[in-house]
Amino acid sequence: MTDTPAARPADAGAPARDTWTIQGYWEHYAAGWGVPDWPDDTLWRGWTQYPGHGPGPEHLGDPADILELGCGTALELVHYARRGIPVTGIDLAPAHLDAARTRCAGLPAEFRRADATAFLAGTERRWGAVVSRFGAVWFHDPRRLLPLVRARLSPGGLLAFSHAPAVPGCYGPQGMYPGGLRGRPLAVRRWSYTPRKWTGLLRAAGFERVDAAVLPAPDPDDLGTLLVRAWLSVAP
Numbered sequence: 012m013t014d015t016p017a018a019r020p021a022d023a024g025a026p027a028r029d030t031w032t033i034q035g036y037w038e039h040y041a042a043g044w045g046v047p048d049w050p051d052d053t054l055w056r057g058w059t060q061y062p063g064h065g066p067g068p069e070h071l072g073d074p075a076d077i078l079e080l081g082c083g084t085a086l087e088l089v090h091y092a093r094r095g096i097p098v099t100g101i102d103l104a105p106a107h108l109d110a111a112r113t114r115c116a117g118l119p120a121e122f123r124r125a126d127a128t129a130f131l132a133g134t135e136r137r138w139g140a141v142v143s144r145f146g147a148v149w150f151h152d153p154r155r156l157l158p159l160v161r162a163r164l165s166p167g168g169l170l171a172f173s174h175a176p177a178v179p180g181c182y183g184p185q186g187m188y189p190g191g192l193r194g195r196p197l198a199v200r201r202w203s204y205t206p207r208k209w210t211g212l213l214r215a216a217g218f219e220r221v222d223a224a225v226l227p228a229p230d231p232d233d234l235g236t237l238l239v240r241a242w243l244s245v246a247p
């Protein structure tokens with residue numbers, strides 16, 4: 012049999028070709044295993060990939076309001092909204108946003124479908140904390156994103172994010188072809204750095220104080236979590 016493109020089977024799990032875009036990739040992700048099955052919203056999932064492990068809601072201090080970039084289904088935001096803290100979540104995936112709205116119904120929470128950089132560049136609002144849990148901060152070049160975040164934080168404001176630590180020896184933009192290795196290429200990039208490099212990037216972007224470290228997993232032989240917090244100075 013001739014191995015023509017038309018004769019090849021579709022790559023298992025790949026998005027349909029007409030949604031073979033970054034937006035489509037995240038919609039595909041949200042429609043599948045990207046929607047966490049969470050038993051009880053009173054339980055704290057938290058900032059790491061191990062539910063309940065690591066710092067709790069106090070990690071953000073006492074912000075007046077919170078913006079999450081790539082909020083997914085708002086599993087963390089709901090805890091703050093329940094305490095009366097106004098929260099804003101933005102995400103590319105409508106299925107995630109629908110789940111977030113259901114989870115936060117009746118609470119001071121709003122959700123918007125938007126790209127993180129476009130949203131930050133297009134608003135005049137400021138927040139007390141901007142957060143991203145394995146979210147949009149990971150998927151943007153920090154040299155582009157950090158100045159936009161800084162401009163939307165109140166004086167003394169906090170940027171807090173978490174994601175997987177960099178693969179040792181692999182720093183900067185990391186690329187993947189999540190749609191498979193045939194057909195129209197879909198490139199997804201995420202940016203990975205050591206805590207020390209993040210500290211330098213954040214200071215260069217104007218953050219006054221930075222706390223960046225890899226938190227070990229509950230089993231120290233397992234993959235840990237990069238946890239970063241950076242504060243602006245209180246004086247504007």
Ligand SMILES: C[S@@+](CC[C@H](N)C(=O)[O-])C[C@H]1O[C@@H](n2cnc3c(N)ncnc32)[C@H](O)[C@@H]1O
Nearest residue numbers: 037081082083102103104126127144145146147
């Ligand atoms: C790995 S998921 C994490 C979701 C959520 N923060 C959580 O921890 O459950 C990454 C999320 O970032 C969103 N995302 C990716 N790129 C984005 C962008 N450029 N702007 C806004 N959201 C984005 C995706 O749609 C997805 O919901």
